[in-house]
Amino acid sequence: MSNFYRNRVCLNVLASDLENAEACYQAAKGHVYIGVLSKNYSSVKEAVEDLRQYGDSLDNAVSIGLGAGDPHQWKVVADIARSFKPKHVNQVFTGVGYTRSALDNETTMLNGLVSPSGTPGIVCVSTGPLSAQEEPAMIPIETAIAMLKDMGAQSIKFFPMNGLETIEEYRAVARACAHASFALEPTGGLDLTNVEELIRIALDAGVKQVIPHVYSSIIDSQTNQTNVAQVETLYQKVKAVVDTFYERGEQVES
Numbered sequence: 001m002s003n004f005y006r007n008r009v010c011l012n013v014l015a016s017d018l019e020n021a022e023a024c025y026q027a028a029k030g031h032v033y034i035g036v037l038s039k040n041y042s043s044v045k046e047a048v049e050d051l052r053q054y055g056d057s058l059d060n061a062v063s064i065g066l067g068a069g070d071p072h073q074w075k076v077v078a079d080i081a082r083s084f085k086p087k088h089v090n091q092v093f094t095g096v097g098y099t100r101s102a103l104d105n106e107t108t109m110l111n112g113l114v115s116p117s118g119t120p121g122i123v124c125v126s127t128g129p130l131s132a133q134e135e136p137a138m139i140p141i142e143t144a145i146a147m148l149k150d151m152g153a154q155s156i157k158f159f160p161m162n163g164l165e166t167i168e169e170y171r172a173v174a175r176a177c178a179h180a181s182f183a184l185e186p187t188g189g190l191d192l193t194n195v196e197e198l199i200r201i202a203l204d205a206g207v208k209q210v211i212p213h214v215y216s217s218i219i220d221s222q223t224n225q226t227n228v229a230q231v232e233t234l235y236q237k238v239k240a241v242v243d244t245f246y247e248r249g250e251q252v253e254s
Helices: 004-009 018-027 044-057 069-084 093-103 141-151 168-180 197-205 228-247
Strands: 011-016 034-037 062-063 109-116 121-126 137-141 155-158 183-186
Touching: 011 228, 018 034, 018 044, 018 228, 034 044, 044 062, 044 069, 062 069, 069 093, 093 109, 093 141, 109 141, 109 183, 121 141, 137 141, 141 155, 141 168, 155 168, 168 183, 168 197, 183 197, 197 228
Parallel strands: 011 034, 034 062, 109 155, 155 183
Antiparallel strands: 109 121, 121 137
Protein backbone atom coordinates (compact mmCIF):
# COMPACT_ATOMS: atom_id res chain seq x y z
CA MET A 1 0.00 0.00 0.00
CA SER A 2 2.66 2.54 1.03
CA ASN A 3 4.58 2.51 -2.26
CA PHE A 4 1.41 2.88 -4.34
CA TYR A 5 0.11 5.67 -2.15
CA ARG A 6 3.33 7.67 -2.15
CA ASN A 7 3.84 7.25 -5.89
CA ARG A 8 0.29 7.89 -7.03
CA VAL A 9 -1.31 10.15 -4.40
CA CYS A 10 0.39 12.76 -2.22
CA LEU A 11 -1.55 15.33 -0.25
CA ASN A 12 -0.69 19.02 -0.09
CA VAL A 13 -1.83 20.98 2.97
CA LEU A 14 -0.80 24.27 4.53
CA ALA A 15 0.75 24.75 7.95
CA SER A 16 0.78 27.85 10.12
CA ASP A 17 4.11 27.11 11.80
CA LEU A 18 6.70 24.38 12.21
CA GLU A 19 4.84 22.66 15.06
CA ASN A 20 1.65 22.54 13.01
CA ALA A 21 3.63 21.30 10.01
CA GLU A 22 5.19 18.45 11.97
CA ALA A 23 1.80 17.39 13.35
CA CYS A 24 0.23 17.42 9.86
CA TYR A 25 3.13 15.45 8.43
CA GLN A 26 2.71 12.76 11.07
CA ALA A 27 -1.08 12.70 10.65
CA ALA A 28 -0.67 11.98 6.93
CA LYS A 29 1.97 9.31 7.65
CA GLY A 30 4.47 11.31 5.59
CA HIS A 31 2.35 11.16 2.42
CA VAL A 32 2.07 14.92 2.17
CA TYR A 33 3.78 18.08 1.02
CA ILE A 34 3.53 20.80 3.63
CA GLY A 35 2.70 24.08 1.92
CA VAL A 36 4.41 27.25 3.13
CA LEU A 37 3.39 30.49 1.41
CA SER A 38 6.07 32.80 0.08
CA LYS A 39 3.94 35.87 0.71
CA ASN A 40 4.11 35.21 4.46
CA TYR A 41 7.72 36.39 4.48
CA SER A 42 9.12 39.90 4.23
CA SER A 43 12.23 38.78 2.32
CA VAL A 44 13.69 35.85 0.42
CA LYS A 45 16.44 35.53 3.02
CA GLU A 46 13.91 35.23 5.85
CA ALA A 47 11.95 32.62 3.90
CA VAL A 48 15.01 30.53 3.10
CA GLU A 49 16.19 30.51 6.72
CA ASP A 50 12.77 29.45 7.98
CA LEU A 51 12.12 26.87 5.27
CA ARG A 52 15.41 25.16 5.95
CA GLN A 53 14.11 24.40 9.42
CA TYR A 54 10.96 22.93 7.89
CA GLY A 55 13.07 20.88 5.52
CA ASP A 56 15.19 19.46 8.33
CA SER A 57 12.10 18.43 10.31
CA LEU A 58 9.98 17.09 7.43
CA ASP A 59 12.41 15.14 5.29
CA ASN A 60 12.30 18.14 2.96
CA ALA A 61 8.62 17.49 2.14
CA VAL A 62 8.03 21.22 1.75
CA SER A 63 5.92 22.89 -0.94
CA ILE A 64 6.78 26.53 -1.65
CA GLY A 65 3.52 28.27 -2.40
CA LEU A 66 2.53 31.48 -4.14
CA GLY A 67 -0.45 32.27 -1.93
CA ALA A 68 -3.88 31.81 -3.55
CA GLY A 69 -2.13 31.58 -6.92
CA ASP A 70 -0.92 35.19 -6.62
CA PRO A 71 1.03 35.78 -9.86
CA HIS A 72 2.97 38.65 -8.29
CA GLN A 73 4.74 36.12 -6.07
CA TRP A 74 6.19 34.16 -8.99
CA LYS A 75 9.73 35.57 -8.79
CA VAL A 76 9.84 35.42 -5.00
CA VAL A 77 9.05 31.70 -5.22
CA ALA A 78 11.77 31.20 -7.82
CA ASP A 79 14.33 33.16 -5.81
CA ILE A 80 13.56 31.14 -2.68
CA ALA A 81 14.00 27.95 -4.72
CA ARG A 82 17.41 29.18 -5.86
CA SER A 83 18.73 28.75 -2.31
CA PHE A 84 16.35 26.18 -0.81
CA LYS A 85 15.55 23.08 -2.85
CA PRO A 86 12.33 21.54 -1.49
CA LYS A 87 10.51 18.52 -2.85
CA HIS A 88 7.74 20.63 -4.37
CA VAL A 89 7.30 24.12 -5.86
CA ASN A 90 4.16 25.89 -7.09
CA GLN A 91 4.48 28.33 -9.99
CA VAL A 92 2.39 30.23 -12.51
CA PHE A 93 2.55 28.96 -16.09
CA THR A 94 4.80 31.76 -17.33
CA GLY A 95 7.30 31.39 -14.48
CA VAL A 96 8.07 27.70 -14.89
CA GLY A 97 11.19 27.97 -17.07
CA TYR A 98 12.80 30.61 -14.86
CA THR A 99 12.06 28.53 -11.76
CA ARG A 100 13.48 25.31 -13.16
CA SER A 101 16.67 27.19 -13.98
CA ALA A 102 16.76 28.65 -10.46
CA LEU A 103 16.29 25.18 -8.93
CA ASP A 104 19.16 23.87 -11.06
CA ASN A 105 17.89 20.31 -10.66
CA GLU A 106 15.44 17.94 -12.31
CA THR A 107 14.21 16.31 -9.11
CA THR A 108 12.09 18.95 -7.36
CA MET A 109 8.45 18.54 -8.39
CA LEU A 110 7.58 21.78 -10.18
CA ASN A 111 4.05 22.53 -11.30
CA GLY A 112 2.63 25.15 -13.65
CA LEU A 113 -0.70 26.82 -12.90
CA VAL A 114 -3.42 26.82 -15.55
CA SER A 115 -7.02 27.87 -15.00
CA PRO A 116 -10.41 26.60 -16.15
CA SER A 117 -11.74 28.23 -19.31
CA GLY A 118 -15.36 27.15 -19.16
CA THR A 119 -14.82 24.64 -21.98
CA PRO A 120 -13.62 21.08 -21.36
CA GLY A 121 -10.29 20.46 -23.09
CA ILE A 122 -9.35 24.15 -23.15
CA VAL A 123 -7.38 25.90 -20.40
CA CYS A 124 -6.19 29.41 -19.67
CA VAL A 125 -2.39 29.70 -19.54
CA SER A 126 -2.10 33.48 -19.11
CA THR A 127 -1.63 33.17 -15.34
CA GLY A 128 1.44 35.41 -14.93
CA PRO A 129 1.39 38.93 -13.43
CA LEU A 130 1.26 40.70 -16.80
CA SER A 131 -0.47 38.12 -18.95
CA ALA A 132 -3.32 37.76 -16.44
CA GLN A 133 -4.19 41.42 -17.12
CA GLU A 134 -4.61 40.86 -20.86
CA GLU A 135 -7.10 38.97 -22.98
CA PRO A 136 -7.05 35.38 -21.65
CA ALA A 137 -4.87 32.96 -23.62
CA MET A 138 -6.97 29.82 -24.11
CA ILE A 139 -5.30 26.75 -25.58
CA PRO A 140 -5.89 22.98 -25.73
CA ILE A 141 -4.87 21.19 -22.54
CA GLU A 142 -2.59 18.90 -24.56
CA THR A 143 -0.65 21.92 -25.85
CA ALA A 144 -0.44 23.41 -22.36
CA ILE A 145 1.07 20.20 -21.01
CA ALA A 146 3.57 20.03 -23.86
CA MET A 147 4.61 23.62 -23.18
CA LEU A 148 5.00 22.89 -19.48
CA LYS A 149 7.22 19.94 -20.33
CA ASP A 150 9.26 22.19 -22.61
CA MET A 151 9.83 24.53 -19.66
CA GLY A 152 10.78 21.80 -17.19
CA ALA A 153 7.58 21.18 -15.22
CA GLN A 154 6.42 17.71 -14.20
CA SER A 155 2.93 18.61 -13.09
CA ILE A 156 -0.07 20.80 -13.90
CA LYS A 157 -1.88 22.74 -11.19
CA PHE A 158 -5.53 23.17 -12.14
CA PHE A 159 -6.78 26.24 -10.24
CA PRO A 160 -9.28 27.53 -9.23
CA MET A 161 -11.55 24.49 -9.50
CA ASN A 162 -14.24 25.76 -7.12
CA GLY A 163 -14.75 22.24 -5.85
CA LEU A 164 -16.87 20.20 -8.25
CA GLU A 165 -18.09 23.16 -10.32
CA THR A 166 -15.48 22.50 -13.03
CA ILE A 167 -15.58 18.72 -12.87
CA GLU A 168 -16.11 18.15 -16.61
CA GLU A 169 -13.11 20.34 -17.40
CA TYR A 170 -11.17 18.45 -14.75
CA ARG A 171 -12.02 15.13 -16.38
CA ALA A 172 -10.53 16.41 -19.66
CA VAL A 173 -7.40 17.60 -17.87
CA ALA A 174 -7.05 14.23 -16.14
CA ARG A 175 -7.29 12.33 -19.45
CA ALA A 176 -4.67 14.59 -21.02
CA CYS A 177 -2.32 14.23 -18.04
CA ALA A 178 -2.64 10.46 -18.17
CA HIS A 179 -1.90 10.39 -21.90
CA ALA A 180 1.17 12.60 -21.41
CA SER A 181 2.43 10.83 -18.26
CA PHE A 182 2.07 14.11 -16.37
CA ALA A 183 1.13 14.68 -12.74
CA LEU A 184 -2.08 16.52 -11.82
CA GLU A 185 -2.76 18.86 -8.89
CA PRO A 186 -6.44 19.75 -8.40
CA THR A 187 -6.70 22.93 -6.34
CA GLY A 188 -9.41 25.28 -5.13
CA GLY A 189 -12.46 24.35 -3.09
CA LEU A 190 -11.28 20.84 -2.19
CA ASP A 191 -12.58 19.51 1.10
CA LEU A 192 -13.43 16.33 2.95
CA THR A 193 -16.63 15.90 0.93
CA ASN A 194 -15.20 16.00 -2.59
CA VAL A 195 -11.54 15.02 -2.45
CA GLU A 196 -12.23 11.29 -2.85
CA GLU A 197 -14.21 11.81 -6.05
CA LEU A 198 -11.55 14.05 -7.57
CA ILE A 199 -8.79 11.58 -6.80
CA ARG A 200 -10.87 8.68 -8.12
CA ILE A 201 -11.48 10.52 -11.41
CA ALA A 202 -7.75 11.09 -11.87
CA LEU A 203 -6.77 7.52 -11.03
CA ASP A 204 -9.52 6.09 -13.23
CA ALA A 205 -8.12 8.18 -16.09
CA GLY A 206 -4.67 6.72 -15.47
CA VAL A 207 -2.92 9.80 -14.05
CA LYS A 208 0.52 8.78 -12.78
CA GLN A 209 0.45 11.03 -9.71
CA VAL A 210 -2.29 13.08 -8.09
CA ILE A 211 -1.49 15.86 -5.62
CA PRO A 212 -4.74 17.28 -4.22
CA HIS A 213 -4.35 20.64 -2.47
CA VAL A 214 -6.70 20.85 0.51
CA TYR A 215 -6.23 24.22 2.13
CA SER A 216 -8.77 26.59 3.66
CA SER A 217 -11.47 23.98 4.25
CA ILE A 218 -9.37 22.31 6.96
CA ILE A 219 -7.93 25.47 8.54
CA ASP A 220 -9.34 26.57 11.90
CA SER A 221 -10.47 30.16 11.39
CA GLN A 222 -9.84 30.98 15.05
CA THR A 223 -6.27 29.71 15.32
CA ASN A 224 -5.30 29.85 11.61
CA GLN A 225 -3.83 26.38 12.05
CA THR A 226 -4.56 23.41 9.85
CA ASN A 227 -6.75 20.98 11.78
CA VAL A 228 -4.54 17.96 12.39
CA ALA A 229 -7.47 15.63 13.07
CA GLN A 230 -8.95 16.57 9.70
CA VAL A 231 -5.63 15.88 8.01
CA GLU A 232 -5.74 12.39 9.50
CA THR A 233 -9.34 12.01 8.26
CA LEU A 234 -8.25 13.22 4.85
CA TYR A 235 -5.45 10.66 4.76
CA GLN A 236 -7.85 7.85 5.69
CA LYS A 237 -10.31 8.91 2.99
CA VAL A 238 -7.63 8.97 0.32
CA LYS A 239 -6.18 5.68 1.53
CA ALA A 240 -9.64 4.15 1.13
CA VAL A 241 -9.71 5.21 -2.53
CA VAL A 242 -6.34 3.57 -3.11
CA ASP A 243 -7.37 0.42 -1.26
CA THR A 244 -10.39 0.17 -3.55
CA PHE A 245 -8.05 0.21 -6.52
CA TYR A 246 -6.20 -2.75 -5.04
CA GLU A 247 -9.43 -4.61 -4.48
CA ARG A 248 -10.39 -3.99 -8.11
CA GLY A 249 -7.07 -5.42 -9.21
CA GLU A 250 -5.89 -2.24 -10.91
CA GLN A 251 -2.44 -2.34 -12.48
CA VAL A 252 -0.39 0.06 -10.39
CA GLU A 253 3.19 1.24 -10.28
CA SER A 254 5.26 0.21 -7.30
